[in-house]
Structure formats: structure tokens, C-alpha cells
Amino acid sequence: MKYIYLILLTTLCSIGMNAQNPDHADRQDRNKEMRDRINALSIAHITKELDLTTKEAEKFWPLYNQVKEERNRLERGKKSLINKLESEFETMSESQAISYVDQMVALDQKIVATHLDYNHEEIIKVIGAKRFLKLKKAELDFRRKMIKEYRDRKRRN
Known part of the structure; x- marks a missing residue:
């Protein structure tokens, strides 16, 4: 450790x-x-x-990183779609708009499914259910901490 x-x-x-x-x-x-x-x-x-013990970390991080990378890939795809949509917004037809809506909804559903699936059964086998809940809290706490830090830095500048 x-x-x-x-x-x-x-x-x-x-x-x-x-x-x-x-x-x-x-x-x-x-x-x-x-x-x-x-x-x-x-x-x-x-x-x-x-x-985490060293043994747990060796098993946990590959699983966690796999899910995180999948989420990031989907989010990048969504950003790319939004950028494309913004550049074509003024000239797009109604049928093109419907196509963008369908693509956006499909990506959002995949992102939610990734959050829900999360390989939680495999991770729970490694760290247990109680620490899995701690993981979810730790992720949320870290996100909050980063947002607070960002806001504080923005205020100082």
C-alpha cells in the first residue's frame, strides 16, 4: 500500500x-x-x-478501469455527435433532426446501462458489497471535491 x-x-x-x-x-x-x-x-x-490490499487492487483496478473506459468512450461519442449537430443545426432537415435525436437517445441509454451494469457482481466478488457501496460514495465524494476545488479556483482568479 x-x-x-x-x-x-x-x-x-x-x-x-x-x-x-x-x-x-x-x-x-x-x-x-x-x-x-x-x-x-x-x-x-x-x-x-x-x-484495498495489494491483492484486491490487482483484481479491482482492471475491472474498474474497463467500465470507466467504456463510459468515457460513450461520452466522447456523445460529445462528437453534439459537435456535429451544432455545425449542421441551421441547415438540417426534420428527418435529420429525428436521426440525431435517435442517436442521442441511444447513446444516453448505453451510458445509463453502463452506469447500472458496472460489472458490479465481479467487483463485489473482489471487494465485497459493503465496500462496493463505499466505492460509489467515494466516487461521488471525489466528484464533489473536484467541483468545489474548481469553483474555489475560479473565485480566486
Whole structure:
């Protein structure tokens, strides 16, 4: 467990040092670094809240990451569809609009299904039902914490 924290701390420090040099990375690199940093913080938060053993972590994280990646893929597809829709909105016909609505509803249903399915049975086999509930709470708490941090930084600037 100590090694996980040490690795996360080292990663965060190296990302922080790279982020201090504005000439080092363009906007996409900074965004990727920020996503990686938030992901590392999320991993640390969830690991701490669930108090995972090394053996549990080895089984848990691949399952969790698989579901998370699927959700992210679907969300990226939805954003792409929205961007396409925005560029064609003024010139689209009613039948094209119906097609976009159908595609949007289908993506929303897949996203909800991914949230509901969540491979919860497999994860519960690894960490137990009680810690699964802790996982859901830890995810929500982390999201709230990040939103609060964002709002606080926005107020300061």
C-alpha cells in the first residue's frame, strides 16, 4: 500500500514540475496532464477510501478501469455527435433532426446501462458489497471535491 502512495506522489510531483513550464507543452498536452493528474488523485482517493490490499487492487483496478473506459468512450461519442449537430443545426432537415435525436437517445441509454451494469457482481466478488457501496460514495465524494476545488479556483482568479 505504501508503494502505491509513493508511486502516486512521484507521478504527481513530476506532472506538477512539467506543468510549471508553460513553454513545455501546448494546450492539448496541458489538458492531458491535467486529466492524468485528476485520474491519479481519483485512484489515490478510491484506494484510500476502500483500503484495498495489494491483492484486491490487482483484481479491482482492471475491472474498474474497463467500465470507466467504456463510459468515457460513450461520452466522447456523445460529445462528437453534439459537435456535429451544432455545425449542421441551421441547415438540417426534420428527418435529420429525428436521426440525431435517435442517436442521442441511444447513446444516453448505453451510458445509463453502463452506469447500472458496472460489472458490479465481479467487483463485489473482489471487494465485497459493503465496500462496493463505499466505492460509489467515494466516487461521488471525489466528484464533489473536484467541483468545489474548481469553483474555489475560479473565485480566486
